[in-house]
Amino acid sequence: MKPLALAALAGALLLSACSDTSRSDSGAATTAPTSAGSATSGATSAASAAATATKPAASATAAATAAATQATTKVSANNATRAQLQAAFEAAGIPNASQWAREVEEYRPYSTTDTNMTKLRGELAKYNPAAGVVDKIVATLSLP
Amino acid sequence: MTTGTIPGEEVGIARRLLLALAALAMAGTSVELALERHWDDFVKLIPWFALGVLAVALALVAYRPAARRIAIARVLCVLVIAASAIGVYKHIEENHKAGPLDYRYSETWESMSSAEQWWKAATKAVGPAPVLASGVLAQAALGIIAATVGHPAVRRR
Numbered sequence: 151m152k153p154l155a156l157a158a159l160a161g162a163l164l165l166s167a168c169s170d171t172s173r174s175d176s177g178a179a180t181t182a183p184t185s186a187g188s189a190t191s192g193a194t195s196a197a198s199a200a201a202t203a204t205k206p207a208a209s210a211t212a213a214a215t216a217a218a219t220q221a222t223t224k225v226s227a228n229n230a231t232r233a234q235l236q237a238a239f240e241a242a243g244i245p246n247a248s249q250w251a252r253e254v255e256e257y258r259p260y261s262t263t264d265t266n267m268t269k270l271r272g273e274l275a276k277y278n279p280a281a282g283v284v285d286k287i288v289a290t291l292s293l294p
Numbered sequence: 295m296t297t298g299t300i301p302g303e304e305v306g307i308a309r310r311l312l313l314a315l316a317a318l319a320m321a322g323t324s325v326e327l328a329l330e331r332h333w334d335d336f337v338k339l340i341p342w343f344a345l346g347v348l349a350v351a352l353a354l355v356a357y358r359p360a361a362r363r364i365a366i367a368r369v370l371c372v373l374v375i376a377a378s379a380i381g382v383y384k385h386i387e388e389n390h391k392a393g394p395l396d397y398r399y400s401e402t403w404e405s406m407s408s409a410e411q412w413w414k415a416a417t418k419a420v421g422p423a424p425v426l427a428s429g430v431l432a433q434a435a436l437g438i439i440a441a442t443v444g445h446p447a448v449r450r451r
Contacts, residue, residue: 276422
């Protein structure tokens with residue numbers, strides 16, 4: 151039993167070390183175990199290990215947040231180049247971004263008073279796009 | 295049953311009516327193009343050039359028609375008919391480009407045969423461009439050409 155307990159303690163210490171390193175990388179607050187040999191330290195290490203296990207989920211959330219931030223990066227409906235429009239649409243996850251960029255460019259100019267971009271919505275609707283695509287495109291654009 | 299020739303006066307009226315119908319088609323097309331703001335790039339300016347050419351052809355036939363003027367008008371009208379054909383093609387091409395944007399075909403467009411894609415574009419099953427709209431230019435041109443058939447100015451030559 152004693153070798154088994156020692157092995158468990160060693161494992162906990164190892165997990166604790168890994169967790170500590172990764173949390174330091176991410177810039178989160180860290181609590182280093184103060185007494186490697188104590189039971190308290192083992193428990194803390196186990197908690198750290200659990201925190202490490204939740205890291206992928208946290209990373210996914212961070213990625214989604216970053217994507218959302220990119221999606222809301224707006225480009226000028228009237229002045230952006232076709233390449234800029236395409237890049238913005240791609241960042242927003244709009245399929246066929248290059249063709250939509252071409253269409254947005256084609257129907258210029260857009261009135262600055264048409265804040266809901268009714269004209270553009272009407273023109274793009276003629277293409278029979280999937281639900282939500284026009285909203286995504288408009289959300290990517292700003293006036294002028 | 296007797297066969298006879300149509301009196302010259304009635305033929306003259308028919309010629310003028312054909313020219314009037316051509317002028318009406320041209321006027322209507324101008325308004326339609328303006329409403330569509332059909333001027334974003336060079337290709338979209340082609341029908342405007344065609345209308346200008348048609349106006350010249352119409353003037354040549356309607357005002358002091360002579361053999362040479364009528365011959366020039368016919369050539370101009372043939373050019374407009376060619377431009378009209380290009381217009382029909384460009385509209386089909388626009389619809390073809392719009393195929394993947396249509397939610398009904400966005401997943402399947404690439405796997406469809408080329409013939410199927412072009413058929414859907416030509417029949418306006420996809421895309422917003424009116425396929426035969428530019429045909430009105432050819433109609434006006436044919437009207438002007440028809441007004442010159444058997445024209446006295448040509449027969450006198």
